[in-house]
Amino acid sequence: MSHYGTGDAVQSDGSDTSSSSYGSAKAFGGSGAPVVSFENVSKHYGSLHAVDGLTLDLRPGETVALLGPNGAGKSTSLDMLLALRKPTSGQITMFGSDPYHAVKSGRVGAMLQSGGLMPEVTVLELVSLVTSLHPRPEPVELTLDRAGIGQFADQRVDRLSGGQTQRVRFALAICGKSELVVLDEPTTAMDVETRRLFWASMKEEVAEGRTLLFATHYLEEADQAADRILVINRGRLLADGTPAEIKARAGARRLSFRLDGANEQFLLGLPALVNVEVRHDLVQIQTSDSDATLYAVLDAGYRPHEIEVTGLGLEQAFLAITAEDDRTNGNAQTGDAQTGETN
Amino acid sequence: MRGILSLTRVEITRLRRNRRYLIFTVGFPVVLYLLLGKQVSALAEGVSFHAYYMVAMAMFGGFSGALTGNAIRISQERKDGWIRQLRLTPLPASGYVVSKILVSMATTVPSIVIVLLLGRFYGGVNLPVWQFLAIAVTIWFGATIFAALAVAIGYRYQPDQVQPIAVAVYFVFAILGGLLFPIGGGLQKVGELTPTYDAVKIATDVIANASVSAGLAIGLVVWLAIFVGLATLSVRATAENV
Numbered sequence: 018m019s020h021y022g023t024g025d026a027v028q029s030d031g032s033d034t035s036s037s038s039y040g041s042a043k044a045f046g047g048s049g050a051p052v053v054s055f056e057n058v059s060k061h062y063g064s065l066h067a068v069d070g071l072t073l074d075l076r077p078g079e080t081v082a083l084l085g086p087n088g089a090g091k092s093t094s095l096d097m098l099l100a101l102r103k104p105t106s107g108q109i110t111m112f113g114s115d116p117y118h119a120v121k122s123g124r125v126g127a128m129l130q131s132g133g134l135m136p137e138v139t140v141l142e143l144v145s146l147v148t149s150l151h152p153r154p155e156p157v158e159l160t161l162d163r164a165g166i167g168q169f170a171d172q173r174v175d176r177l178s179g180g181q182t183q184r185v186r187f188a189l190a191i192c193g194k195s196e197l198v199v200l201d202e203p204t205t206a207m208d209v210e211t212r213r214l215f216w217a218s219m220k221e222e223v224a225e226g227r228t229l230l231f232a233t234h235y236l237e238e239a240d241q242a243a244d245r246i247l248v249i250n251r252g253r254l255l256a257d258g259t260p261a262e263i264k265a266r267a268g269a270r271r272l273s274f275r276l277d278g279a280n281e282q283f284l285l286g287l288p289a290l291v292n293v294e295v296r297h298d299l300v301q302i303q304t305s306d307s308d309a310t311l312y313a314v315l316d317a318g319y320r321p322h323e324i325e326v327t328g329l330g331l332e333q334a335f336l337a338i339t340a341e342d343d344r345t346n347g348n349a350q351t352g353d354a355q356t357g358e359t360n
Numbered sequence: 361m362r363g364i365l366s367l368t369r370v371e372i373t374r375l376r377r378n379r380r381y382l383i384f385t386v387g388f389p390v391v392l393y394l395l396l397g398k399q400v401s402a403l404a405e406g407v408s409f410h411a412y413y414m415v416a417m418a419m420f421g422g423f424s425g426a427l428t429g430n431a432i433r434i435s436q437e438r439k440d441g442w443i444r445q446l447r448l449t450p451l452p453a454s455g456y457v458v459s460k461i462l463v464s465m466a467t468t469v470p471s472i473v474i475v476l477l478l479g480r481f482y483g484g485v486n487l488p489v490w491q492f493l494a495i496a497v498t499i500w501f502g503a504t505i506f507a508a509l510a511v512a513i514g515y516r517y518q519p520d521q522v523q524p525i526a527v528a529v530y531f532v533f534a535i536l537g538g539l540l541f542p543i544g545g546g547l548q549k550v551g552e553l554t555p556t557y558d559a560v561k562i563a564t565d566v567i568a569n570a571s572v573s574a575g576l577a578i579g580l581v582v583w584l585a586i587f588v589g590l591a592t593l594s595v596r597a598t599a600e601n602v
Contacts, residue, residue: 123450133441137374
């Protein structure tokens with residue numbers, strides 16, 4: 018299977034050594050070198066571990082959602098990716114170089130919650146300015162159009178509404194031909210219609226082959242827009258997969274029924290079980306395979322009633338994953354977690 | 361470099377729209393010169409008071425824009441996240457500061473031109489063109505020094521703190537250096553250490569056709585080095601927190 022070999026390697030038999038030297042290339046599944054890679058990246062502020070040993074790769078053309086509760090380390094991770102902060106340890110590579118040079122080469126467009134706009138100028142003047150800073154600029158008209166800000170292009174930046182300001186920020190992130198677009202909570206302060214338009218234009222961007230990384234707390238957005246979801250909590254990566262995989266991992270379904278005198282030992286031993294709660298005769302089970310779990314209950318001779326099986330949304334999956342992590346690691350780091358929430 | 365020039369151009373557009381800025385850098389020195397420029401007939405720093413006050417007022421306006429105006433803007437822009445936004449663009453990290461200094465030099469032009477014209481046609485200060493140019497260059501260099509100080513203050517303090525700090529620092533330099541009125545006595549010894557004094561003295565020596573002492577030029581360079589050092593410390597201290 019070693020079709021990576023050069024002429025020499027193909028000639029030699031038992032080329033274990035030569036194929037292992039290509040081992041790392043194989044990991045990227047043939048979709049090219051990663052756009053971004055975090056290798057064991059940490060950011061510590063005293064005893065607070067804002068980011069704690071984060072390792073991940075973003076591959077070209079992916080749309081990736083970054084999910085995590087407040088203080089999980091999302092903003093710190095994005096700040097480090099965009100060269101605004103330096104990791105305490107570990108290494109971040111972007112387009113084969115360090116984040117600073119990747120940003121300065123115009124290969125990344127970004128929009129952060131904390132990013133502000135220059136006052137006293139018009140929207141058009143501001144977008145034109147940032148466009149002119151790019152080595153490969155998009156036409157200003159196209160950017161105004163994509164961001165949906167053409168109708169107020171002559172208005173002063175300091176006199177815009179929250180939603181309008183957000184769209185101008187977005188325009189600044191896409192005004193160059195960047196290969197990677199990073200958006201932190203892009204649709205905050207947008208109304209429903211604007212949010213829909215936003216994702217429509219984002220799809221155009223992605224169709225051009227750009228890689229998109231966005232953080233959001235609207236989980237349905239992550240579910241609909243992302244190919245891949247990264248769940249982080251307490252500065253660590255908890256889950257990495259497609260929206261369907263994340264839901265499955267959290268226990269994709271909830272099975273509930275009423276059963277008098279249910280044996281707790283028995284319930285805990287059920288197949289595919291993720292979590293179980295018993296209140297009086299009401300049993301609520303989170304399961305990754307509701308059929309198998311239910312059949313096991315029936316096979317054991319129980320005859321529960323009011324059986325209900327419901328699919329879990331991404332939001333419940335997300336809450337289940339982070340809650341499980343907090344239960345497992347919560348006690349050890351209570352002090353840190355409390356500091357983290359104020360972050 | 362192209363990026364820095366684009367940013368500088370837009371910054372100048374902004375300042376042109378800012379009336380408060382024009383009042384402080386142009387209006388204030390013009391009014392003071394009209395009020396006081398011809399009231400005194402004594403000599404100051406070896407030249408006529410008309411000429412001395414012309415130099416002092418051109419510097420007063422130019423330096424005030426470079427220091428207080430810039431410091432307040434930098435601090436506000438840092439608080440608003442504009443500096444952070446710029447760091448996400450291909451503009452080099454130093455581009456923002458370099459552009460602020462270029463803007464200071466460009467925006468000193470109105471104070472210089474208007475006050476020097478006033479000196480020439482209202483104050484009757486008749487100088488060869490090269491002397492006017494030498495004065496302008498001195499003011500430009502001085503504005504750069506105060507722009508560096510503005511970076512040091514603006515990056516380190518919040519906007520509400522910057523206003524009193526920058527104004528207080530500025531008036532100390534302006535008074536000790538003799539920008540508001542010539543000073544004498546014991547204070548003059550202290551005043552001679554300031555960059556404002558060095559700049560005034562270089563200009564008045566040029567007007568008096570005296571040779572400019574190297575000590576004055578060295579003084580300006582030393583102050584520039586001190587303020588650039590402070591500015592670098594401020595920028596580094598806030599590098600992760602802009």
